[in-house]
């Protein structure tokens with residue numbers, strides 16, 4: 001069963017044939033995969049989902065691959081009830097979707113398992129990507145598993161673990177003295193002559209399909225009742241757009257009703273194009289100059305899918321909010337200390353934002369809230385070392401019990 005019936009431009013609604021190699025629409029808009037949900041809903045029931053594998057491929061009927069799946073066990077990550085953090089923040093019904101358990105340590109595994117599977121199916125042998133971090137190591141891993149060539153362009157100051165993983169998995173890595181947007185221009189400039197398929201965020205339709213399983217899973221894990229709010233650390237915004245799409249699909253499948261969570265995009269103060277656009281009531285963002293933040297995955301100065309993120313925020317009566325790097329790492333320490341989850345700064349950013357949203361009254365203490373920890377803190381040794389090093393210097397070392405002399 002060829003499941004994707006067609007691709008649809010998210011900007012101009014143009015329809016394109018499925019089963020062909022496509023990047024952006026001619027108008028520049030990202031393409032979305034569409035399915036025959038009216039037929040699927042009679043062949044695949046909600047209660048049957050639990051019989052599927054304990055990976056994101058339990059939702060295979062609404063995923064694009066037709067059989068040649070490249071999987072490392074991605075998805076079906078725990079939804080952790082965060083009682084202790086909730087008590088500290090006065091949030092009585094708080095959950096953390098812990099994406100740190102994915103292969104390569106981040107939710108990027110979902111998108112790349114899906115997109116690389118489709119590449120294999122279409123006979124693509126060489127792919128390229130500009131990435132500020134976790135997407136690169138996920139691509140490298142899935143390309144290695146599929147036996148295809150990965151060409152990766154990364155800003156030179158990415159966290160070192162991602163670089164090491166890419167090299168370990170045998171990818172061709174080019175470090176660039178610039179931002180992810182500079183890396184993207186390099187890929188775009190060379191893709192045609194090198195015969196690379198550009199698998200960059202929102203530049204092809206299938207990574208988004210993998211990421212949407214974060215939305216299916218949260219619904220299934222909460223017994224098909226969506227939470228009141230989803231707090232999501234937003235760089236390119238692909239995960240947020242993807243979950244919004246998942247909710248629309250689930251409604252068409254008859255699995256959920258029309259109620260939606262408030263979608264909340266969290267950004268870093270040093271790179272907040274979506275927050276600015278949301279506050280200015282603009283339909284798209286402007287390039288955010290001199291972007292900088294400890295949360296490398298949030299450093300996307302002009303997301304391609306910005307208009308789709310903004311639509312989802314507004315349609316869901318959600319919001320966009322920025323947090324500082326200090327607030328991020330304070331929240332990281334709090335999350336690690338109260339829940340045993342060692343978060344990436346991006347994941348901690350959602351906890352930092354939650355604190356503010358409860359204080360301002362935007363979210364009520366009794367609301368059912370899901371935070372996304374999008375990656376493991378193990379990938380950010382510099383950020384953690386600098387935060388904990390500061391704490392040691394600022395207090396008395398002995399009182400922390402840090403130093404013992406054996407006799």
Ligand SMILES: *Cc1c(COP(=O)(O)O)cnc(C)c1O
Nearest residue numbers: 235236237238239297346374375
């Ligand atoms: C890529 C990334 C993000 C941002 O993802 P989008 O869905 O593109 O906004 C957030 N957190 C981490 C850890 C990431 O790697």
Ligand SMILES: [Zn+2]
Nearest residue numbers: 009012025027
């Ligand atoms: Zn278009």
